[in-house]
Amino acid sequence: MILIISQNHEITTTEVIKWLLKMGKSFIRVNEDEVFDIKTKEKRIYIESHRNCFFIDEITSVWYRRGGLNFRHVQYKNESININMNEYQHWLEDYIKKTLESKKHINKESNSDVNKLLVLEQAQKIGLDVPSYFLASNTDDVVLDKTIIKTIGGNPRMENIIKDSSGMMYTTVVRETENEDFFITFFQEKIEKDFEIRSFYLNRKIWSTAIFSQNNEQTKIDFRKYNDKKPTRKVPYDLPKDIEEKVCLLMQSLDLNCGSLDFIKSGDKHYFLEINTVGQFLGPSVTCNYSLEKEIADYL
The missing domain is CATH 3.40.50 (Rossmann fold)
Known part of the structure; x- marks a missing residue:
């Protein structure tokens, strides 16, 4: 059963x-x-x-x-x-x-709730390229227009701030400084990307999708800001074998046998960003004809 x-x-x-x-x-x-x-x-x-x-x-x-x-x-x-x-x-x-x-x-x-900071540290130990990052409670050391801000953990949704509505915290470029201190926040180097990559991992098998989000201003920084009028182009993609091997090592070290991993392709480098253990994968599955739903059913 x-x-x-x-x-x-x-x-x-x-x-x-x-x-x-x-x-x-x-x-x-x-x-x-x-x-x-x-x-x-x-x-x-x-x-x-x-x-x-x-x-x-x-x-x-x-x-x-x-x-x-x-x-x-x-x-x-x-x-x-x-x-x-x-x-x-x-x-x-x-x-x-x-x-x-x-x-x-x-x-x-x-x-199921992985700690982003521990994941990034482990990814660096294994040899994956990770954009430089730091934690700060002010913008004193932030390089404007070349630094992004992200949540420390997961993708929290702000429910019912306005009646019958919700909101998501997106990746954002820091454009101006703040005069006052704030709660400790995650800052990361802004990488100029060729395209983004979403890789689905299941028991040492990997299916990757190239996401050409930089072709549209709305999705350029965070591809989750979907543009329904001009959908983002997504195509099947193969990570280099050495990157896939490091992904397997990373997932095993974290005791994870399934999840979605995000990368940025920039020049000859693949920058690792994060892991979402329970993220949605139907979109890439359908677009790239991966049939990931069947893969999961087969494994079970």
Whole structure:
């Protein structure tokens, strides 16, 4: 039985499931709105939500896409009992999650949020080219128009700042100085690129896509600022073999067997930028005819 941990309406998950259905494989999809009760049956651990139920020893492979396993805590009238039982349940939940992660898997909930600073340090140790970067709480050492600003971790979305809306923090070029100090921020050298590269990694296999974002002012700095009227050109691309070998070493050192990696091609160099373990990959998959959804289904 295949276990898929995802979110409601997550389209990438649905596309992989279509392949599993075609292959006639049994699977369980767990979404973020499910809360499981931990039970025992036949001396085995059995968990049950309003939608799914299964013995954990029946699971043969796990795909952690997004979200996570949530458990209901039993409540007692006596508060001291509650405190003790919550502690005991924590260890039981930990056992369940670690047992599932020990199965054949694609990604893990426990390391799905990678630390960008540690990733960049590790990439440099392995020998990948990384644009120079530094942390600062002011713009005293920033070279204007030649430095970009990015988030330290992940791609946080600002939900509901305005009613029924959301926003994303994009990569931005620093054009002017600030008069006051601010929270410690990630600054990086602005690389003049030939094009960007998005590489999808799965168990030592790599599929790369060249993204010609510099051909449009709207996408020049951050290709995620999509231009629907003039879509960015994307084509299949092969990273040099030595770069692919270093990517494999990097992912193994971080205990990751799947993820999307971003590069910039500039002259004869490929600059590594970051890893997104749960990023979207359907776009490059369709554009380049990679069928990554089938690759994931096959692996599971």
